[in-house]
Amino acid sequence: MSIAVLPTLRDPYPSRLDHAISPIAREEPTVWCDRRSNSGPLGPDDLDRFDERGYLIRHGTIGTETVAPFGTEIDRLAAELAPDDRRVIREPGGAIRSIFAPHLLSSLIADVVRSDAVLPVARQLLGGEVYIHQARINLMPGFTGSGFYWHSDFETWHAEDGMPRMRAVSCSIALTPNYPYNGSLMVIPGSHHTFYPCVGPTPANHHEKSLVAQQFGVPDQDTLTKAVDAHGIDQFTGAAGSALWFDCNLLHGSGSNITPLPRSNVFLVFNSVENRLGAPYAAEQSRPEHLAARTATAPIRR
Numbered sequence: 001m002s003i004a005v006l007p008t009l010r011d012p013y014p015s016r017l018d019h020a021i022s023p024i025a026r027e028e029p030t031v032w033c034d035r036r037s038n039s040g041p042l043g044p045d046d047l048d049r050f051d052e053r054g055y056l057i058r059h060g061t062i063g064t065e066t067v068a069p070f071g072t073e074i075d076r077l078a079a080e081l082a083p084d085d086r087r088v089i090r091e092p093g094g095a096i097r098s099i100f101a102p103h104l105l106s107s108l109i110a111d112v113v114r115s116d117a118v119l120p121v122a123r124q125l126l127g128g129e130v131y132i133h134q135a136r137i138n139l140m141p142g143f144t145g146s147g148f149y150w151h152s153d154f155e156t157w158h159a160e161d162g163m164p165r166m167r168a169v170s171c172s173i174a175l176t177p178n179y180p181y182n183g184s185l186m187v188i189p190g191s192h193h194t195f196y197p198c199v200g201p202t203p204a205n206h207h208e209k210s211l212v213a214q215q216f217g218v219p220d221q222d223t224l225t226k227a228v229d230a231h232g233i234d235q236f237t238g239a240a241g242s243a244l245w246f247d248c249n250l251l252h253g254s255g256s257n258i259t260p261l262p263r264s265n266v267f268l269v270f271n272s273v274e275n276r277l278g279a280p281y282a283a284e285q286s287r288p289e290h291l292a293a294r295t296a297t298a299p300i301r302r
């Protein structure tokens with residue numbers, strides 16, 4: 001009698017390992033729309049640049065006259081949410097660092113998701129219908145705001161949320177001016193072509209710590225040194241209303257903000273409806289809905 005052996009599903013992007021392995025070349029495209037029959041807000045040069053460098057800056061994504069009310073809106077959300085609401089992440093000193101799922105709490109932010117300057121770009125880059133995988137407001141207060149260490153978002157979303165493929169894109173829109181000196185986001189251009197497996201198994205309830213300071217799912221210093229030697233570092237700066245679109249696998253991070261000038265951004269992650277979440281690839285439990293949507297995954301309609 002022979003024993004049937006079930007084939008083990010191959011994970012193209014293994015991470016959270018007990019030993020280091022070499023970087024892995026990305027298998028799927030960065031730009032998913034059909035380039036021949038393509039119509040959308042991004043021209044061929046924009047698409048080429050996004051493909052090559054993994055990001056694109058679009059100034060004036062929220063108009064100057066419409067961006068002002070967002071400050072008041074954030075204050076309203078911060079005041080309305082209970083101090084122990086899981087959607088609010090605080091700095092060790094108590095200041096609010098992030099508010100998750102603001103698009104479900106604020107019609108102003110829900111309107112941005114559906115706006116002409118945002119939704120068609122996400123659809124074009126991902127080649128079809130999309131939904132919000134994660135959204136947050138990141139607040140980096142003056143003097144005390146702390147940064148995010150280098151990471152690829154896809155590494156976390158694959159390992160902890162079961163996102164199968166690199167078919168998601170983030171849109172970070174400045175709500176206050178993003179200067180080179182107030183903790184603005186740095187990216188390693190071109191790093192999205194490579195998956196960098198990380199060492200160290202995911203601890204239980206990792207998200208309770210990782211959203212303040214991420215320790216697991218970050219490349220080692222030697223890997224980062226080589227990536228920066230090869231590609232350099234670019235930075236996203238711009239007036240309030242400017243948007244940074246970046247591929248889900250682009251390495252990025254930010255320093256702290258010791259200036260008096262706060263840096264607030266709204267951060268929207270679009271995922272293709274053909275890339276909905278499954279079981280985590282490298283974690284015991286999936287994360288809560290406000291970090292990784294499994295229920296609210298209907299295509300966004302305008």
Ligand code: 6CS
Pocket residue numbers: 134148151152153156157210211212214291
């Ligand atoms: O956990 C998340 O979904 C996001 N936050 C952090 C700190 N790293 C991965 C990803 O960007």
Ligand code: FE
Pocket residue numbers: 148151152153252
């Ligand atoms: Fe990130």
